[in-house]
Amino acid sequence: MDTEAKHTERDPSHDPGTGESAQGSQSVGGEGKLGATDAAGADGSEVGASRRVRFGAFSWRRTALLTVALVSVVLLLSHFVAQPFQIPSGSMTPTLRPGDRVLANKLAYRFGAEPERGDVIVFDGRGSFVREDLEENPVSTAARGVLTAIGLADPADTDYVKRVVGVGGDRVVCCDKGGRVQVNGTAVDEDYLHPGDTASEVAFDIVVPEGTLWVMGDHRSDSSDSRDHLGSPGGGMVPVEKVVGRADWIVWPVGHWTSVERTSAFARVPEAPASYGSGRPRGLSDRTETPVSSGRPGGIDG
The missing domain is CATH 1.20.5 (Single alpha-helices involved in coiled-coils or other helix-helix interfaces)
Structure with missing residues (x-):
């Protein structure tokens, strides 16, 4: 062993x-x-x-x-297709809040389509809300445009976000006995307005020229919009060709991810009769304008 x-x-x-x-x-x-x-x-x-x-x-x-x-x-x-914009102010609350980033749908108005009453749009305010002849370095402008598109820079402060209240030919009047905006003689129940706001603190009566838009913020008491730019180039009317796109989606912050719902407030508004003449707003207020910037933190005015 x-x-x-x-x-x-x-x-x-x-x-x-x-x-x-x-x-x-x-x-x-x-x-x-x-x-x-x-x-x-x-x-x-x-x-x-x-x-x-x-x-x-x-x-x-x-x-x-x-x-x-x-x-x-x-x-x-x-x-x-779509461009990001950041909301810097509260002029479009409660629909859009400061810090929200929206995607402007650039396909919404292609192929013959045009902005409709109630649309929330992003537009270039040059020639309507700001001077058209603002001088910029073309090289820096091009570079900023590229960086803005990929979210690495703020754009120039000439882009704005507002809601379309009147389109070409519409007569927009404020306010009726119920304190509401009237479009083509029909009162509009604007359920999207900021709580506590009235349709407008000042009276106006205006006919929108063809090819332009009358726009207003949802937070009427904190919005510099068409009412306040009647003395600016373009008379406060936004040319349709200056519209960048329709704000269709809120993509940031994560908790706010949602689509911007279409309103039915203007469903009963008839087409404008050809007999409307040009009106003139009365008692315009002296609000300060808040431009919006696109891309990463930049945005649109509200």
């Missing part, structure tokens, strides 16, 4: 045929292998380094190409 145990447990490195230990043999053989590995290692290290250089160059090129492709896609989407 002891012999068997010793035989079983004997040192496996002992080779009775050669009198040499397997360890010694492995040591010699291993030494030979190590020598070969060293020789190949010198070559292998050069090859490996070359491969790493090529892979690194390929990786950088691929990253650069992917970045350019991504930026190009974002620019195309922002230019033709």
Whole structure:
């Protein structure tokens, strides 16, 4: 039993045929292998380094190409499909709150469609709410436009967000005996107004020229809108061609993710008769305007 145990447990490195230990043999053989590995290692290290250089160059090129492709896609989407805008003021509350980011749907008014009463729109205020001839460096303007589209810069403060109350040909009057806006002789129940607000603190009676829009904020007591720009270039009317898009979605913050619902407040308003003449608003107030900026933190006036 002891012999068997010793035989079983004997040192496996002992080779009775050669009198040499397997360890010694492995040591010699291993030494030979190590020598070969060293020789190949010198070559292998050069090859490996070359491969790493090529892979690194390929990786950088691929990253650069992917970045350019991504930026190009974002620019195309922002230019033709939807553009982000940040709401900086409370002039459109409760529909849009300060800090909300909205996507302006640029496809909404393509293919012959035009803004309708009740739409919440983003528009370029140059020529209506601000001077058309504002001087800007064309290079910096182009650079800012690219950075704004990808959310890395604030745009110029010439974009605004308001609700369309009157379209071309409409007669918009405020206020009737019930304190409501009338469009083409029909009173509008504006359930989207800020709680506690009236339709307007000042009276006005205006006919909207063809091809333009009469716009107002939902927070009427805190909104600089068409009422306050009748003395500005364009008479406070926003040309349809200056509309950037319709604010259809709130995409930030996460808790506010929702679509901007269409209102039915103007459903009973008839088309404007051709007999309407040009009216003139009375008692305009001196509100301050709050421009809006697009892109990352920039936004629109409310």
